[in-house]
Amino acid sequence: MCLAEGLLRIPDDETADRLIADKIASGNWSAHAGASHSTWVNASTWGLMLTGKLIEPPKLAREETTSWVQGLSRRISAPVLRSAFRQAMRIIGGEFVVGRTIQEALDRSAKTSELSLCSFDMLGEGARTWADAERYRKSYEQALDAIGSQRKGTPIDERSNLSVKLSALEPKYDLMHEGLVMQRLAPIVGDLARRAARFDVGFTIDAEEADRLDLSLNVFEALARDKQTQSWQGLGIVIQAYGKRAPYVIEWVAALARETGRRICVRLVKGAYWDAEIKRAQERGLSSFPVFTRKVSTDISYLANTERLFKHRDVIYPMFATHNAHTIAAVLELRPPGAKFEFQRLHGMGALLHAEAQRQIDGFPRVRAYAPVGQHEELLSYLVRRLLENGANSSFVNRFMNESVPVDTVVEDPIAALQAADSMTNPHIPLPNNLYGASRENSSGVDWGNPQQLAEQIASLQKSGELPHAAPSTLVGKIESTPHEVRNPANLSELVGYVSAASKEDIALAFDKAGQARKAWDDAGATHRAACLVGAADKLRAHRAELVRLLVKEAGKTLPDAIAEVREAEDFCRYYAAQAREHFAEPTVLPGPTGEDNKLSLRGRGVFACISPWNFPLAIFLGQVTAALVAGNSVVAKPAESTPLVAALAVRLLHEAGVPRDVLHFVPAAGKMFGEVALKHPALGGVCFTGSTSTAQFINRALAARDGAIVPLIAETGGINxxxxxxxxxxxxxxxxxxxxxxxxxxxxxxxxxxxxxxxxxxxxxxxxxxxxxxxxxxxxxxxxxxxxxxxxxxxxxxxxxxxxxxxxxxxxxxxxxxxxxxxxxxxxxxxxxxxxxxxxxxxxxxxxxxxxxxxxxxxxxxxxxxxxxxxxxxxxxxxxxxxxxxxxxxxxxxxxxxxxxxxxxxxxxxxxxxxxxxxxxxxGTGPKAGGPHYLFRFATERTLTVNTVATGGNARLLSLGS
CATH class of the missing domain: 3.40.309.10 (Aldehyde Dehydrogenase; Chain A, domain 2)
Known part of the structure; x- marks a missing residue:
């Protein structure tokens, strides 16, 4: 049952969306059930009826509320606004939070028919500290004690229960810390589950973000395998239908239930972190999204997974959480005869809809309210999430409350809506790889919540064979200097490789050769140079494991930092290539008088000395080097003395991508020695430096003292940030x-x-x-x-x-x-x-x-x-x-x-x-900004070409215009 075996690998967009498309085409939503398209027609009819019955009361409530707010704004003055807003927050809090304490919530639920059956949620964000986690643990214990003392002897499905957020109980709740989580969190949750079992109270594990899914299921599996609670029927879990892995999770839960001989409750929800999942996937450069990008796809996924839950009703008790009339009606149409299940809704939402459904439909199942409990200061983030979810244009609640939206649109059939769409995916949400459009590809990242990818990254750190040896490029094939050992700063006993330092003669020779090769490289054109950078980006991606290993072992980078740095280096290559194609490939035609052509072109300055730091030995190193190269310069690159190995590999990849060896030279050397030669060499066309402010000031003074051309210094230094x-x-x-x-x-x-x-x-x-x-x-x-x-x-x-x-x-x-x-x-x-x-x-x-x-x-x-x-x-x-x-x-x-x-x-x-x-x-620093649209210009010189086109005897262009 271990998820690390690959059971829940996220399907790519094509696979997941094609699954839905195939179901639409066949009119059959399950390989194991015969629900035809007429089911959805009936569902829409039911939904239309329910919504039509309810449309007037919300209109009246909205009009009354608007009038009240307008009147209030006229009556109150500025000094009491703060007090008024505080009171408003208390009122809103009361609408969305059942009570400040569990006892207050239970007292209120006992007096309110629509809250007679609840799943209580102790409000609060994920734990940041162990003290937070302990506070949440105690609140869960108190809640179980209070819930358990009420309505003893009542069947478990007819009693209020508790929902638990695992991230509230463990500050390090992510897959990177799986060992700690299973050691520290699993026993705590196990104790809470046993407490719930003693009281015969339901206990549901709430959903988290997609990259925590595998970890959550590992914890849940430990609970399911607990022999002490095997006869208890209250263990539950939440599954989010917007997640592409939802059907696999349901199958996994069903298999686990059968294997452990217990019933498991499953709350099916649409999903709570959709916008964050989209952003996170784009930021991380993942291959696809873990969620569907269309709301209707999520609605369809919900219905398909409803069938799946009913298919496993022998071991799963389904709990359908929804405020959508069409979804409610569809669930009723899909239910097999005699199936036991319940509906759920958020407190403060959906009460009218479910109440009307209960009034109209005989035998309508029980409705449970998901009921937050907590102080009002803990309400804000929860309230904002609820308002955003239901204020969205695609939300059922939003459309239901909008007078301009027809009722039949509110209960629109999601299948028909998806069939009418131009594409299965949302065209307004670019895949992570396409985040930057046609100009450049996004760098490829790692999903740290995917066990397979995490295992691959750990395995990549293991390397056997010959240790790398970094040497000056002028010494290819003949290592003359005595190599120095490069050791792991995290483990000084580990030898990582060797470096041979350049002599003054090596540095001078590198500048001589780079100076001789510069013009041919500049003349090759920006399109050719950009192609070399794109090729280098591809090689960085292909050699990521080797680069990550060096960043971890040589520079002491953590795995996420190392991956981020390789990505940044790749981004530099692709971004500067795109900038060069746009600004350097062809001259810019300038306006002027007729009979004259004026063009502005950008050319390289000469040989750039690129001096990079050890804290970003790959990204900053390559950022400097690639900017100088693509602008038409040749480069002599000096890596930081502490991190020469990863820089040497980067140079090798650039050479393999097409950058001539004499155009790019690698010279590991002491900073003082390099400066003595480089800053005085006649071929020097500029310096790009990242490091301390004092060193930048020294370089600036040295350049000012040079005879000959004045060359630019591009410096990024530190800060008391x-x-x-x-x-x-x-x-x-x-x-x-x-x-x-x-x-x-x-x-x-x-x-x-x-x-x-x-x-x-x-x-x-x-x-x-x-x-x-x-x-x-x-x-x-x-x-x-x-x-x-x-x-x-x-x-x-x-x-x-x-x-x-x-x-x-x-x-x-x-x-x-x-x-x-x-x-x-x-x-x-x-x-x-x-x-x-x-x-x-x-x-x-x-x-x-x-x-x-x-x-x-x-x-x-x-x-x-x-x-x-x-x-x-x-x-x-x-x-x-x-x-x-x-x-x-x-x-x-x-x-x-x-x-x-x-x-x-x-x-x-x-x-x-x-x-x-x-x-x-x-x-x-001096600017311009690295990785920005103005950076390359500082590496270039501008040339204006003016041609008098009438010198041959007349202005043919002007004369041909006619009258």
Whole structure:
């Protein structure tokens, strides 16, 4: 039954949608049942009748509500608006939340006929900390005790029950941490299930996002195999019909039920995270979506899976959650004689529809309300989700309440709607691969919720055979210098490869050869050069396993970081190729007087020296190199001294893709030696550098002192990057984004969060959340999928960070939190992430390149003087984060901030090529932005060609125009 065996591999769009298409064509919705198309005609008739009976009351309610709101707005004044909105939220909360406590909810359900049968849900988002998880566990225990004390002896299907969200009980609830989850979470959920069994109360595992499906089913399987609860009939699970794997999950659940000899309850829902699933798949560059892209496809999938549930009614008790009249009617048409099942609805929605159905239809099954329980401060995210779901144009509730939509449209047959569509998939939602249209292909990613793909990534880290050896390209075939060992920063005993350093003579020879080869490369044209970059992108994809292994072993990258870096490198190749085809392939014709042709062309400048850092040894290295190459320059590339192996492989792939060897040279060398030769060489046409501000300033001075042509410096440097959080921010999201921004890649990103400004009203709570999240960070060998934070690049970097931390704490800076390194099992260059509190932002005067977060409290009235002024005075301008739910606040900050990349209500790292062009200003770089539409121009020189076309004796073009 293990899902890792591949039972639930996501079908691609063609397979999943073709399944629906074939069913439409045949008029038979199941290989095992004979429901004909007349079933759907009947369903539409039933739905039309139900909706027609209900259309008037909602109209009246809407008109009365509108009138009341308009009257209220005229009567109240500004000073009481806040109080009025608070009261409005309480009223809305009462409509969607049954009670603030489980006892209050039970008391209300006892007095309200439409709430007499509930599935209670303890409100709250997924746990961020273990304290959160413990709080949710206790709330579930209390809920089971309270529900179990009511209506004892009543059959289990006629009693209220409990729905449980697994991510609320485990802060690390994802497949990457499967071992921890099964060790830590499975016993907790098992204890809750046994508690429910003792009370004979239903216990349903709620649905999560698609990439948590396999993990959820692994936990559910453990519950189903528990011998202590085998006779209990209350174990249940939620299946989302918008998911393409839904039918396979149903078959899996049925097989599990038969194997374990128990009945399993299945709540079939349309799905709760559709928009997030679409975005996540596009961001990750997956092969397809895990969900259908058309609403009608989901509706049809729901009906097809309804048949499947009825087929297994001997071991499955179906629970159909819907507010759609057509769906209700279709379920009634599909039910086999004597089948036992129930309908479910969300509290605050669908009551009129189900009540009318119960009134009209004899023997209508029981209706259970999914009833949220919790304090109103926990309501917001839940309420927003409900309003978005039902405010969408495609929503039944929205169309039902819309006077302009005819009733027969509200209960439209989804089969007919899909048959009438131009395509099975939604043409307005591009597949992840086609996200950027015809100009370029999106890079290919990994589905971290897919057991097969995760296993493949882990396996790719194992390599046997000869260790790689990076050497200067001028020494091909004759290694003269003594090689140096390259060791794994996570495990210093592991030898990763060797590098032979270039001498001054090697560097000079590389520039000589590159200078000689440059013109032919420039003359080859942008179309040819772009084709070489696309070929390199294809090779990066083909060699991803080898590249990932080097990024993990040589640079200490975690698996997700390594995959993201390969993707970014691929994106650079494809994006710059597209930009070159657009702007460099043909001259631009300029307007002018008749009898004259004027054209502007872009050509390479000469030989570019590309100097890249160790923190992105593949993406930044290739970003620099490919930009310079495609603009028509030749390149001498110097990788970081700590990470030459992955850079050497990248150069090899570029050569294999068609870039001539003399056009691109690889010279691993010490930075000082490289600078002494490169910055004085006469062939030098420009420098592209990413690294420290001090080194960029040194290069700038050296270039200014050169004789001859003035060459450009394209520099991206560091920053004391800040995030500003006001009291309106959603603190759980802030904590997530702070942890991601400050500690991903062990804080070794130039974009990483260094300085957190938090409004004092919410500072204590946010610090508590961040500290709790830091407790859950797993520090160790990045080759393990469960590792969140790997080593810093070397022992020297770790020592510098330790020295800094000791120095500032000795001066009185408060240590708010320091992670524990006892969990680390290998000898490497590890540094424990930590959070410090400063009295004043001006105490931080330099960028500390590692996982150190500095916190500063501020008062709202001092946003300008204490926060924005401090950011300006520091002189850096790379990244800035803002968390606020007040638009005018972030607009005020943006207007004042001289920062290259500003992120509102999200994390501050992971800029995507062509989407978030990256680069700073001030002390943070020269611009233009890497991965942006203006970047290539800085690598080029412009030439204008003017031809006097009348020099031969007349203006033929003008004379031929006629009268």
């Amino acid at each position: 800040a995030m500003i959080v006001d009291s309106s921010a959603l603190l759980e999201q802030v904590a997530d984004d702070v942890l991601t921004s400050a500690f991903t890649s062990a804080g070794q990103r130039c974009s990483a969060l260094r300085l957190l400004f938090v409004q004092d009203d919410v500072a204590d709570r946010l610090i508590e959340l961040i500290a709790g999240g830091m407790n859950e960070l797993h520090i160790g060998d990045p080759s393990l999928p469960s590792t969140d934070v790997g080593p810093v690049i070397n022992q020297s970097a770790a020592s510098k960070l330790e020295d800094y931390s000791k120095k500032v704490t000795q001066k009185g800076v408060k240590m708010l939190k320091q992670c524990d390194l006892n969990q680390v099992r290998t000898e490497g260059s590890y540094f424990a992430p930590r959070m410090l509190e400063l009295n004043n932002a001006r105490e931080l005067t330099s960028e500390e390149f590692g996982p150190i977060l500095h916190v500063v409290r501020f008062k709202r009235e001092n946003l300008q003087s204490d926060v924005l002024a401090a950011i300006r005075e520091a002189g850096y301008g790379l990244t800035l984060g803002v968390h606020t739910r007040i638009e005018s606040v972030w607009q005020e900050i943006v207007a004042e901030a001289a920062v290259g990349n500003i992120y509102i209500n999200r994390n501050m790292i992971g800029a995507v090529v062509g989407v978030q062009p990256f680069g700073g200003e001030g002390l943070s």
